[in-house]
Amino acid sequence: MTSAPPDTSELSAQLSEHMNGYLYTACLYTVTKAGVADHLGDGPRTAAELAERTGLNGPHLHRVLRYLATREVFREDDRARFALTPMAELLRTDAPGSLHDPFLMLGEDLYWKPLARMYDTVRQGRTAFDDIFGAGFFAHLQTVPETASVFNAGAAGFSRLWNQHVASSYAFPDGAKVIDVGGGTGSLLREILTTHPHITGTLYDQQSVLDEHQLDTPATTGRWSVQAGDFFENVPAGADHYILKSVLHDWSDTDCLRILKSVREAVHDTSTLLVVDPVIPPGNQPHASKTIDAMMMVIHDGKERTQAEFEDVLGRGGFTVTRILPTPSLMSIVECVPA
16 A cells, blocks of 8 residues: 655645745835835735825836735725735834835846846856846946945935944943955944044945935034045954954955955054844754855855854964854854954
């Protein structure tokens, strides 16, 4: 007597849903770009009413919203009106913890086109981004200012989810001078200066990024400065604390060593380097760092790292890891001193 074959229908349904993951992302990007969540802020509306406000096609928008309602992003009532859910609230531009700008960033061709070439990336052992755009990720951004602005806004949107946790998780001493190397538009440095009112800080990045800085607030007046430069070439000297947040994960070990060389030449004997990045945990449990790591592989030569990998690359760069401080967010603070 032969046993009945196992019932794989449930697993098949789950896997089929995963196969359509790109559709889910595309629909989320569409409603985010159109500002649908903002238009639902004052109550439910039909797809036709939303179409009038967004310029989208009503019947097509209805189909997208109906699909997203199955994912609990929106809620459809018996009058074919759509309303916000707690998840959709995060797509509003004015929501605390808004993911509006990150969704616009991830919907750019910067991400879509390389992801479509994932197989080539894994087969060749290098990103397909350069083949698609004719330059590396950050070099390409310098040639497309509008896309660069979307990227900077999206990166800042992600940072806002973590900055307060990072700023409050490290005890900067009074009078300390901090340099945020490759600090983007300054959202983390602004939060650090706000949380620690007796320190000063310098934002160091390329001039095109500094032009969009967000440092000047009543809480930070007189305690910040900006300096333009290239961290592959040099880093300003004389600070007590150097921060590399979401920098090393953008680069290969070889390029990280170039960055660390610049920082190592700038620090003094009592300086501290704070690397703020996710640390990949061991085991098979889901963790956002593993998702981001796969994305890094596709768009450029960066990677997320385990504790051992951080200790290795930082050690080769002239630093000793003294401790790793987890924060209540995705980010950890890898504290280092000159070796």
